[in-house]
Amino acid sequence: MAAISLTGLTKVYPGDVTALDALDLEIRDxxxxxxxxxxxxxxxxxxxxxxxxxxxxxxxxxIGEREVTALPPGRRDVAMVFQDYALFPHMTVRDNIGYPLKIRKTPAARRSAKAAEVAAELGLADYLARRPGQLSGGQQQRVALARAMACHPSVFLFDEPLSNLDARLRLEARTFLKRLQRELGVTTVFVTHDQAEALALADRIAVLEAGRIRQLGTPTEIYRRPANTFVASFIGSTPMNLLPGTVRGAWIRVGDALLPGPIGTDAAAALPDGAEVVYGIRPEYLRYTAQHAADVPGALPGRVTVIENLGSTQLLTLDPVAGGPPLQVTVPEDLPVTVGEPGYALPRPERVLIYRDGNLL
Amino acid sequence: MNESVTRALTTIARYTALSLLLAFFTLPLLWLAFAPFDRTPTIAASLPRFTLDNFRQLLENPQALRSLRNSALLAAGTGALVVVFSALAAYALSRVRLPGRDALLYVLLLLSSIVTGTAAMVPLFNLAFELGLIDEQLGVILVLGGGLLPSAVFILKDFMDGTPRSYEESARVFGASPLQIVRHVVVPLVRPGLATIAVWSVAQVWGNFLIPFLLLRSPEKSPAAVVMYTFYTEGGQPDLALIATFSLLYSLPVVLMFLFVSSRYGFRFHGGIKS
Structure with a gap:
């Protein structure tokens, strides 16, 4: 149980490949x-x-109070779960879980008892005598977790913990992992490329691009107010619509249409008329209607080109009449829509985000 | 009609060819199986007039059993040397980025066939003489081991390359030292490879004639392959009874070792890595 603080962390691989670029980050206890x-x-x-x-x-x-930059992995008091689990195939589940204790020279009897205890916590009590090859993917993952837990580290590190499970098991494992982390209260850092996983599991998220942190915040902050267009297009199961536009007083002109500027911030309104911005709105926060009075602003006319059924909702792809990039709209699954019909997308002003030079205003 | 005749003839021709080929390889083995039990063995393979007298005679020969013991000593010594050193070298070569690593391996492989070959006879003898290793079994072990190591390293490196690094990294994070990682993780994972190397080097040493013939002087230190060379009758004729019987005894350990190892290690662990 310890905080992690990184200051100016840089990693340059041979051949001048910069993987981490002077990164500062505080991860709380x-x-x-x-x-x-x-x-x-x-x-x-x-x-x-x-x-x-x-x-x-x-x-x-x-890590905690200790500077560990020069220490070897074994002396940092961390435990890591690898993407491929890296369970030792020639050892039983019991020996795998007890391995960290073996390295610490714990007597065999205590080691075995501890392994059985941790295994029981994770529902692995019946598999102690088996080898990893005889377990399912989900069980293997829990053995890997148990092995990490057995040595009571102050930090857990998970590399893509859910990526090797099939879709259904992944949801189960996600809930399991979140509960486990709550109960253990151990500082846990995990890596993922799946934004849904990060939003669902994490207390805080750092979004990285090219070795730099592009945004740091809670899942809500990152989902609601992506700090830049990179994060905006990366977060969300359907990416945010990012439409080029120009400022017209309190409105933003996108194509031929005038769309409402954001509510709750006057940053966009302070821009001079004609300033070029990017109009960001998530598909979930666009309303769709087939009929709209031509002289009332606030709607973007277009034509439905693709309908994707997502179960509880439908995702429409709308090609704007005035040209420009297509945008996506989420509509209820029971709304009758046909491909090719003309329609209008109406943004919810309180969810509009305006980006200038890639950054949120 | 014509077609089926052609097909029948082809089949007959093929089986005849195969039978001849089979006979070519089987006859020496038949001789090895029958001659030791024959009262009057010749160089032809024939059903023996059964006797165990040849074995009694062999056991009375002081050279025979001692030479088998010597062979075992040389083979075991070289095997141990080759397995330990090639495992360590292969692990290092597999895991450490070294400029010119592949070129180094290929050059070593090329040279190794020269080291224990006829071409290096004189320099090897000189070297052993300068080091005081003439008529020492250690000398034979070192020379043979040196000759086998490059190929062993080459083969084992492939095994090591095939084992995922995350096993070792996992052990490292738990605090295992490099030697612990090798002992707990790497060696068990490449055990089939180590067994292969061990069997192969033992078989190589067991059958080697030139190096022990060159470096060992006293008959009581000579291995079986060299001692067999001395089995003549008083008349200067090869003593076929003795040679046949000894050949059988000489080949048995290698066959047994092969059967044991293939039943013990003829499998691989799998399943620790989710693919």
């Missing part, structure tokens, strides 16, 4: 923290640098 980003953004390198499997080329890593 007991926090469930997600490192989120597309592949190659440096999130796994960051996790491995905290673990000590990669050595930083600059900056420091501190």
């Amino acid at each position: 007991g926090e469930f923290f997600a490192l989120l980003g597309p592949s190659g953004c440096g999130k796994t390198t960051l996790l491995r640098t905290i673990a000590g499997l990669e050595s930083a080329t600059g900056g420091t890593v501190a």
Whole structure:
């Protein structure tokens, strides 16, 4: 149980590939923290640098009160669960879970008892004598968790903990993982490329791109107010519509249509008329209607080109009449829509975000 | 009609060819199986007039059993040397980025066939002489081990490359030292490879004639392969009874070892990595 603080952390691989670029980050004690980003953004390198499997080329890593930048992984008091679990195939579940204790020279009897105790907590009591090859994917994952728990580390590091499970099991494991983390209260950092996983699990998220943190905040903050267009397009199961527009007083002109500016902030209104901005609105916060009075502003006319059934909702793709990039609208599953019909998208003003030069106003 | 005749003829021709080929390889083995039990063995394979007299005679020969013991000593020594050193070298080569690593391996592999080959006879003898290793079994073990190591490293490196690093990283995070990682994780994972190397080097040493013939002087230190060379009758004729019987005894350990290892290690662990 310890906070993690990274200051100016830099990792440059041979060949001048910068994986981490002077990164500063404070992870609080007991926090469930997600490192989120597309592949190659440096999130796994960051996790491995905290673990000590990669050595930083600059900056420091501190866990709790201790500076651990120069310490080998084994002396940092962290436990890591690998994406492929890395259970030792020649050892039984009991020996796998007890392995960290074996390294610490715990007597065999105590080790075995401890392994049985942790295994029972994770519902693995019946599998102690089996080898990893005889377990299902979900069970293997729990063995990997049990092995990490057995040594009572002050920090857990998970590398893509759910990516090797099939879709159904993943949801189960997600709930399980969140409850487990609450109960143990151990500072946990996990890496994921799945924004839904990060939103669902984490207390706070750092969104990374090219070795830098693009936004740091709670899932709500990051979902509601993405700080820049990169985060905006990355977060959300259907990406945010980002439409180029120009300021017209309190309105934003997108194509031929005038759309409402955001409510609750006058940052956009302060811009001079004609300033170029990006109009951001999530598909969920657009209303769709087939009929709209032509002289009333606030609606973007278009034509439905694709309808995707998402179960409880439908996702419409609308090609604007005035040209420009298509936008997506979420509508209730019972709304009758046909491909090719003309329609209007109406933004909810309190959910509109305006970006200028890529950053949120 | 014509077609089926052609097909029948082809089949007959094929089976005849296969039978001849089979006979070519079977006859020596038949001789090895029958001659030791024959009262008057010749160089032809024939049903023996059964006797165990040849074995009694062999056991009375002081050279025979001692030479088998020597062979075992040389083979075990070289095997242990090759397995331990090639495992450590292969692990390092597999895990540490080294400039020119592959070139190094290929050059070593190329040279290794020269080291224990006929071409290096004189330098090897000189070297052993300078080191005082003439007529020492250690000398034979070192020379043979040196010759086998490059190939062993080459084969084992492939095994090591095939094991995911996350096993070792996992152990590292739990605080295992490099030697602990090798002992607890790497060695168990590449055990089939180690068994392969062990069997292969033992078989190589067991059958090697040149190096012990070159480096060992006293008959009581010579291995079986060299001692067999001395089995002549007083008349200068090869003593077929003795040679046949000894050959059988000489080949048994290797066959047994092969059967044991293939039943023990003829499988691989799997399943610790989710793919």
